[in-house]
Every structure is written in C-alpha cells, then in structure tokens.
Amino acid sequence: AQSVAQPEDQVNVAEGNPLTVKCTYSVSGNPYLFWYVQYPNRGLQFLLKYITGDNLVKGSYGFEAEFNKSQTSFHLKKPSALVSDSALYFCAVRDRAGRRALTFGSGTRLQVQP
Amino acid sequence: DVKVTQSSRYLVKRTGEKVFLECVQDMDHENMFWYRQDPGLGLRLIYFSYDVKMKEKGDIPEGYSVSREKKERFSLILESASTNQTSMYLCASSWTESSYEQYFGPGTRLTVT
Numbered sequence: 001a002q003s004v005a006q007p008e009d010q011v012n013v014a015e016g017n018p019l020t021v022k023c024t025y026s027v028s029g030n031p032y033l034f035w036y037v038q039y040p041n042r043g044l045q046f047l048l049k050y051i052t053g054d055n056l057v058k059g060s061y062g063f064e065a066e067f068n069k070s071q072t073s074f075h076l077k078k079p080s081a082l083v084s085d086s087a088l089y090f091c092a093v094r095d096r097a098g099r100r101a102l103t104f105g106s107g108t109r110l111q112v113q114p
Numbered sequence: 115d116v117k118v119t120q121s122s123r124y125l126v127k128r129t130g131e132k133v134f135l136e137c138v139q140d141m142d143h144e145n146m147f148w149y150r151q152d153p154g155l156g157l158r159l160i161y162f163s164y165d166v167k168m169k170e171k172g173d174i175p176e177g178y179s180v181s182r183e184k185k186e187r188f189s190l191i192l193e194s195a196s197t198n199q200t201s202m203y204l205c206a207s208s209w210t211e212s213s214y215e216q217y218f219g220p221g222t223r224l225t226v227t
Contacts, residue, residue, distance in 0.1 A: 034215055049215055103159075104157040106156040
C-alpha cells in the first residue's frame, strides 16, 4: 500500500520569505512523486514531479522540490513567497510498479501575508 | 492544452435520487479517474478506468458505480444519493505511462439534502 503524509494543515509565511511545504511518503517500490496546487473553487493544477535523476526538481511558478530517498520526503520549496501563492497544496505518490492512480496527502493550506 | 470538463460545477440533489456526474477529456488519454475531496482528507480515489469498458475500484467505491462507453467520457453514478455523499467530485485523466501526471477537471460540488 502507498500513503502520503502532509504534517501541516496550514503554513503561514510573509511575502518575500522562503517557504517550505512538507511531504513524506511510503511505497513498497520506487516512487513517482507529484505536487499539485488548488486555487479556490478550481480543480488541481500540476506543479512538478520527480521521476528519476536529479533530486532537485524545478516546476511552475518558481517552485521546486527536493527528493530525499533516505528520509522518504519530497518537500516543496520556493525562495521568495508571493501573496498569489496562497492556495491549497497537495503531494501525491505513485508506486512505479503499482496501480495507475495517485495517492494524495490531506493537503496543506499556504497563507502568504503581505 | 489538455482539457478535462465536468458536466456541472454545482449540483443539489435529494436523498435517494440517482445522480450522474459526467467527465470528458480531449487528449485521447487511456486512463480516467474519479476522486472525491473532503476537508482534511485530501483526495480519495473512488474508481478509475484504464480502457473503454474497463474499470477498477479505488479506495472508497461503496455507493458509487461508473461507466466508460467511449474513450473520452467517464461517468460517475450515485445509485441512491445519501447525505454523506455531499462532497467535491474531481475527475482526472492521464496517459498510460505511469510517469505522466494527471490532468484534473474543475470539479463538481454536490450537495445531497
């Protein structure tokens, strides 16, 4: 079975400061890892993914994430937060040899204060 | 751009009614998915389909069924709606290759009274 944990329900950060949204995962095999963002009353938008290779993955809107196999983590980061980054963020995992659907975390609400 | 559309943004139904939620994608994706989203629970997989007329149960299939008669269309059916099925329903699609991301529709907020 695969699972994802997002330990923080909400993260607050001041505009211009760096942000981190945490994610840890559990799979029996090798993972594919994804981050999605959801703005109010919208569907999920893809941000970035880790498939293989470089552990630091860069994605849309200046976001990046670092894959750490030993800590089974895939934290989302951005060097300088914008008020417009305020949204709900979801981490998701898929076992490469497992079922085709993603397993999602419970989500973390990011609030960026001006 | 990939486009996934859902038949309704908001829906209000009565307990016991049969409810159909429709999803259409325009990218010839093999895989299609139905999730429900509830606060604090994230997205939970109801059913998915990897080919026409093929389906597999997800993590919470009870009270739901699905239909995929055409590749671009995936329907979620609530046979007899109940108040605990009040939720946001999200449809997604993707290519077969597992490294590809899923593309999501805008969601249908269903209220069962």
